[in-house]
Amino acid sequence: NMRNSDKPLSNSITETNVSEPPSKKNDAFIKKFEPSDTELKDILESSDSDTELKAKADAVRRRIFGDKVYIRGLIEFTNYCKNDCFYCGIRHGNNKSHRYRLSKEQILDCCRDGYGLGFRTFVLQGGEDEYYNDEIMCDIISSIRSESPDCAITLSIGEKSRETYKAFFDASANRYLLRHETADYDHYSKLHPRNMSLENRKRCLFDIKEIGYQVGSGFMVGSPFQTTECLIEDLRFLQQLDPDMIGIGPYLTHRDTPFKNQKNGSLDLTLKLVALLRLMFPYALIPSTTALGTIAPNGRELGLKAGANVVMPNLSPTDVRKDYELYENKICTGEEAAQCRGCLEQRVKSAGYRIVTDIGDSPNFKNRRI
Ligand code: SAH
Numbered sequence: 231n232m233r234n235s236d237k238p239l240s241n242s243i244t245e246t247n248v249s250e251p252p253s254k255k256n257d258a259f260i261k262k263f264e265p266s267d268t269e270l271k272d273i274l275e276s277s278d279s280d281t282e283l284k285a286k287a288d289a290v291r292r293r294i295f296g297d298k299v300y301i302r303g304l305i306e307f308t309n310y311c312k313n314d315c316f317y318c319g320i321r322h323g324n325n326k327s328h329r330y331r332l333s334k335e336q337i338l339d340c341c342r343d344g345y346g347l348g349f350r351t352f353v354l355q356g357g358e359d360e361y362y363n364d365e366i367m368c369d370i371i372s373s374i375r376s377e378s379p380d381c382a383i384t385l386s387i388g389e390k391s392r393e394t395y396k397a398f399f400d401a402s403a404n405r406y407l408l409r410h411e412t413a414d415y416d417h418y419s420k421l422h423p424r425n426m427s428l429e430n431r432k433r434c435l436f437d438i439k440e441i442g443y444q445v446g447s448g449f450m451v452g453s454p455f456q457t458t459e460c461l462i463e464d465l466r467f468l469q470q471l472d473p474d475m476i477g478i479g480p481y482l483t484h485r486d487t488p489f490k491n492q493k494n495g496s497l498d499l500t501l502k503l504v505a506l507l508r509l510m511f512p513y514a515l516i517p518s519t520t521a522l523g524t525i526a527p528n529g530r531e532l533g534l535k536a537g538a539n540v541v542m543p544n545l546s547p548t549d550v551r552k553d554y555e556l557y558e559n560k561i562c563t564g565e566e567a568a569q570c571r572g573c574l575e576q577r578v579k580s581a582g583y584r585i586v587t588d589i590g591d592s593p594n595f596k597n598r599r600i
Contacts, residue, residue, distance in 0.1 A: 260294060263509035267462055273506065274458050280502050287505035287537030290512050295539050297583045300515065300590030301574070302351040302384065303344035303545040303567070306554035307332040311357025313388070314423045315411075317453060319484035319555045320357050326486045330550045331361060334370050340545045340567075341374055345381070347571045348587035352378070353407065353542060355386035362387070364394055368401035375402040382589050384446075389430055392437040399441050406438045407446035409477060412453065413467035414460040421453060435471055444595045446475030446515075451503055452495020453481040461503070465510065474592030475540075476507050476514050479521030482557035497526050501536045508537025513594040515540050523561050530574075531581040540590070541578065543570040 265273070273283065308331045309320045320327055332340075341352050352374060356362070362370075367387075374383055385398060386407035395406070410431050412418050418428040439445045449464045450456075468476060480495030500522060507516055517540040518533030526532065530541060544551060544562050551563040562570050578585050 260290060260512045262512060270462050270465065271458055274461055274499070274502065279498070280505060283502065283505045284536045287508035288535060291508055291537050291539055294512055294593065298539065298586045299534060299578050299583045300540045300588065301349060301585055302353050302540060302542040303340070303349035304353045304355060304542045305337060305340045306355050306544070306546045306550070307337055308356035308359040308362065309554050310359040310361065312360060313358050313426060316421055316488045317450070317481060319487060319557055321487060324486045327555070328553045330553050331359065332547070332550070334373060336547060337370055338373060338377065340547065341378060343567050344545045345378055347568060349545070350380060350587055350589045351382040351384060353384040353386060358388040364397050368397055371398060371401040371403050380589070382591070389434050395437055396441050399443060403443070405444040405446065405475070407475065407477060408434055408438065409448040410435065410464070410467060411449055412456065412460055413463040417455055417460045420455045439471070444474040444592045445471070446477055447471055447473045448477035450481040450495065451478055451500040452493070454489050454492040465506070468511065472594070474515060474595045476511060477517050477519060478503055478507070479519035480525045482521055482524060484555065484557050494525060497529060497532070501532055504533055504536040504538050513592065515590065515592050517542050520561060521557065524557070524559055531577055534578065534581045534583055541574055543567070543574050
């Protein structure tokens with residue numbers, strides 16, 4: 231009577247995949263774990279601690295990335311949003327949210343601070359704020375570029391037209407993060423108002439990829455009404471998109487949303503999914519997210535041990551941090567950028583890894599270009 235944890239996971243992640251020493255030559259031979267739906271359901275619904283899964287994920291990440299952890303400086307530059315996603319604390323309908331916008335100069339200051347601290351990727355994230363039209367956004371992007379020619383500029387500002395994505399790319403943005411949130415059409419409609427659609431979200435992601443960005447997607451774990459089947463669809467969609475970056479985190483509740491009485495997602499399920507993602511997408515850049523650090527004090531360390539290889543500390547000015555409140559109890563809202571950087575250095579080290587300051591382009595993307 232075998233427990234799930236005792237069953238071999240699959241022939242596709244055997245010793246030969248993970249036990250050889252790292253080298254440029256055999257990097258190319260790391261096979262993707264390609265589980266069946268039944269296998270996925272077994273893994274996702276088992277109640278054990280997934281020690282074997284996480285160990286395999288860590289072995290794969292070490293073979294490709296060693297003990298490197300890439301850092302990205304997150305600049306949350308506006309919490310105005312025209313959308314009304316039911317789970318999100320900065321949704322348009324939340325009139326208790328204290329709204330702010332950063333000016334171009336403020337954003338450039340964040341980048342300058344970040345550069346001095348070793349950051350070579352800046353992530354501009356925000357609500358869907360129409361104040362930042364194409365002209366303003368392109369000016370911000372090219373200004374960052376002229377000050378930091380050796381940095382990656384990542385955008386995470388939601389759904390736009392193909393033309394707008396192209397304009398941002400031409401202004402020299404390199405990467406775009408847009409979580410699909412859920413790949414199940416019915417589930418999508420339970421998390422979003424009727425004017426938003428999974429179809430458009432997917433269209434955006436394929437446009438972003440075709441234009442030439444490094445593309446990131448992902449989903450929340452344990453969002454209201456999510457089932458195992460939803461999660462399987464999430465993984466299948468990601469296989470179809472083949473993203474360079476995959477961000478996941480537990481759903482966390484917010485008092486001023488329609489989901490205020492819903493439960494938080496689970497730490498264990500999120501970690502299990504991080505491990506699965508590493509095995510299914512060996513070359514992906516996978517952050518150990520702020521939401522993971524919020525649900526458990528050592529959540530980000532556990533995320534790294536389960537296969538994540540990126541951390542994204544906050545570079546936003548301290549006085550606006552509390553206002554970018556996607557969910558309650560968000561961590562690191564009090565510290566200065568330098569403090570966050572120092573704190574993370576220690577945390578990453580204690581987990582057994584090492585922060586590097588490389589630009590950290592996606593190996594998946596590089597392979598696509600050759
Ligand atoms: N407007 C941008 C950025 C959204 S915020 C966009 O649409 O892409 C970044 C991510 O935070 C979202 O994609 C979502 O997955 C996550 N998020 C939002 N509300 C959350 C909540 N209550 N709990 C956990 N994660 C949440």
